[in-house]
Amino acid sequence: MSNEPRKQRPGLRASQKEATGKAVLEAAREEFERVGFEAANLRAIAARAGVSAGTVIHHYGDKRELLHAALFDDLDETLRQALAGLGPGPLEKQLSELTRAVFGYYQRRPKLSRTLLKESLFADEPWARKFTAQAGMVHGALARLATEASARGELRPGADGALFAAAYLSFFYFALISWVQGAHPSPVSMVEHLVHQHLEGLRPVRKTPSRRSAR
Amino acid sequence: MSNEPRKQRPGLRASQKEATGKAVLEAAREEFERVGFEAANLRAIAARAGVSAGTVIHHYGDKRELLHAALFDDLDETLRQALAGLGPGPLEKQLSELTRAVFGYYQRRPKLSRTLLKESLFADEPWARKFTAQAGMVHGALARLATEASARGELRPGADGALFAAAYLSFFYFALISWVQGAHPSPVSMVEHLVHQHLEGLRPVRKTPSRRSAR
DNA sequence: CACGTTCAATGAACGTGTTTAATGAAGGCG
DNA sequence: CGCCTTCATTAAACACGTTCATTGAACGTG
Numbered sequence: 001m002s003n004e005p006r007k008q009r010p011g012l013r014a015s016q017k018e019a020t021g022k023a024v025l026e027a028a029r030e031e032f033e034r035v036g037f038e039a040a041n042l043r044a045i046a047a048r049a050g051v052s053a054g055t056v057i058h059h060y061g062d063k064r065e066l067l068h069a070a071l072f073d074d075l076d077e078t079l080r081q082a083l084a085g086l087g088p089g090p091l092e093k094q095l096s097e098l099t100r101a102v103f104g105y106y107q108r109r110p111k112l113s114r115t116l117l118k119e120s121l122f123a124d125e126p127w128a129r130k131f132t133a134q135a136g137m138v139h140g141a142l143a144r145l146a147t148e149a150s151a152r153g154e155l156r157p158g159a160d161g162a163l164f165a166a167a168y169l170s171f172f173y174f175a176l177i178s179w180v181q182g183a184h185p186s187p188v189s190m191v192e193h194l195v196h197q198h199l200e201g202l203r204p205v206r207k208t209p210s211r212r213s214a215r
Numbered sequence: 216m217s218n219e220p221r222k223q224r225p226g227l228r229a230s231q232k233e234a235t236g237k238a239v240l241e242a243a244r245e246e247f248e249r250v251g252f253e254a255a256n257l258r259a260i261a262a263r264a265g266v267s268a269g270t271v272i273h274h275y276g277d278k279r280e281l282l283h284a285a286l287f288d289d290l291d292e293t294l295r296q297a298l299a300g301l302g303p304g305p306l307e308k309q310l311s312e313l314t315r316a317v318f319g320y321y322q323r324r325p326k327l328s329r330t331l332l333k334e335s336l337f338a339d340e341p342w343a344r345k346f347t348a349q350a351g352m353v354h355g356a357l358a359r360l361a362t363e364a365s366a367r368g369e370l371r372p373g374a375d376g377a378l379f380a381a382a383y384l385s386f387f388y389f390a391l392i393s394w395v396q397g398a399h400p401s402p403v404s405m406v407e408h409l410v411h412q413h414l415e416g417l418r419p420v421r422k423t424p425s426r427r428s429a430r
Numbered sequence: 431c432a433c434g435t436t437c438a439a440t441g442a443a444c445g446t447g448t449t450t451a452a453t454g455a456a457g458g459c460g
Numbered sequence: 461c462g463c464c465t466t467c468a469t470t471a472a473a474c475a476c477g478t479t480c481a482t483t484g485a486a487c488g489t490g
Binding site for chain 1: 347370395416
């Protein structure tokens with residue numbers, strides 16, 4: 001039972017392995033963004049990293065995991081910064097900022113955005129778990145935003161923040177899928193309209209709301 | 216050789232081609248549903264249809280197109296029947312029926328539902344066009360349902376039926392993706408909750424609506 | 431240091447989707 | 461009927477992701 005915190009010295013072999021892994025990841029990022037996922041060639045990525053194809057697989061399991069390993073952190077960072085950088089504004093404005101920021105992540109990788117979305121939505125384990133956790137983080141942040149908005153009087157007191165968060169995510173993914181499939185020029189305004197309608201509701205008016213009915 | 220119905224357009228070569236095409240399609244359906252998309256082997260499908268692997272590709276271009284060719288019509292039929300069979304009930308009940316019916320289509324193909332959804336949402340041309348058209352048909356029918364509900368007084372007169380349809384589709388796909396990824400046991404109730412919230416809205420109450428706020 | 435063990439790395443081999451050149455039967459035409 | 465054209469079909473070749481046995485250097489231990 002020697003479960004001591006056995007401090008592993010860097011070790012020459014371990015650090016070499018880490019270096020190789022990073023080189024492969026960098027080569028993969030470049031190739032994926034340059035020619036897209038399906039057109040990217042594992043042997044080409046391996047050559048660019050100065051290793052053999054077998055080494056790439058030995059490190060990352062398969063091509064899809066390599067994609068996720070190469071790009072997950074960037075998306076995660078984008079999400080965290082977008083959430084952290086939200087202004088105090090009204091809920092709809094905050095969501096609009098968030099939509100724009102995350103959309104930008106995909107827009108910045110035109111050759112890759114379609115596959116990126118496709119493979120992250122339908123990832124296998126262990127990445128499915130990571131993406132679920134990531135979505136859970138965003139979901140929680142959104143629910144918190146809704147609660148704050150409720151406290152400001154923008155939403156009714158009993159509003160279900162978690163359910164609202166699910167609705168926003170539905171709208172966002174639907175719009176994003178429509179965009180990558182070429183069905184809409186920009187998901188931002190679609191999400192905005194859907195969020196607005198979701199907040200206002202569609203039931204018969206009891207009294208005309210005094211809020212601006214823009215758009 | 217007098218069994219020829221007449222000098223018809225088809226011609227011997229054309230009708231032979233159509234026969235092999237159908238045989239391939241049937242073999243593909245069976246193999247796909249039996250072992251799933253990725254595990255299905257083109258040479259096995261070809262053998263089952265009594266042709267060579269090249270013939271399968273010659274007919275359908277690639278493996279993904281074969282999947283769509285094999286299963287699109289079934290989904291289309293499911294959708295049309297679900298839409299045609301909707302009762303006169305209130306809008307939320309109609310949507311619940313629709314959700315159940317379409318969900319059933321995926322539920323009936325456990326080995327295939329994940330890939331089916333994945334590949335249809337992110338299809339390439341020419342199938343992307345067909346799926347977009349199919350979604351457009353459902354979208355139109357949903358907008359019509361909303362308009363009718365509006366005429367019945369369930370929704371406010373100015374309600375945007377098209378936007379509501381987009382919201383429903385967002386919820387449905389989000390719930391379906393969550394389901395195929397194993398994140399939720401059944402998409403039906405999730406869609407129901409989201410639709411309900413969408414209809415009621417989240418703005419502060421001006422006057423207490425007579426409906427009870429479930430959940 | 432000597433010796434056995436671990437393991438990152440390799441390249442050849444494999445499975446499978448896709449491409450291609452060849453084939454031969456159907457179809458059109460004088 | 462002869463001849464040429466079309467084209468569905470095929471087998472072989474190819475491309476690429478993935479598997480696997482092998483290797484040799486790093487590592488741990490006495």
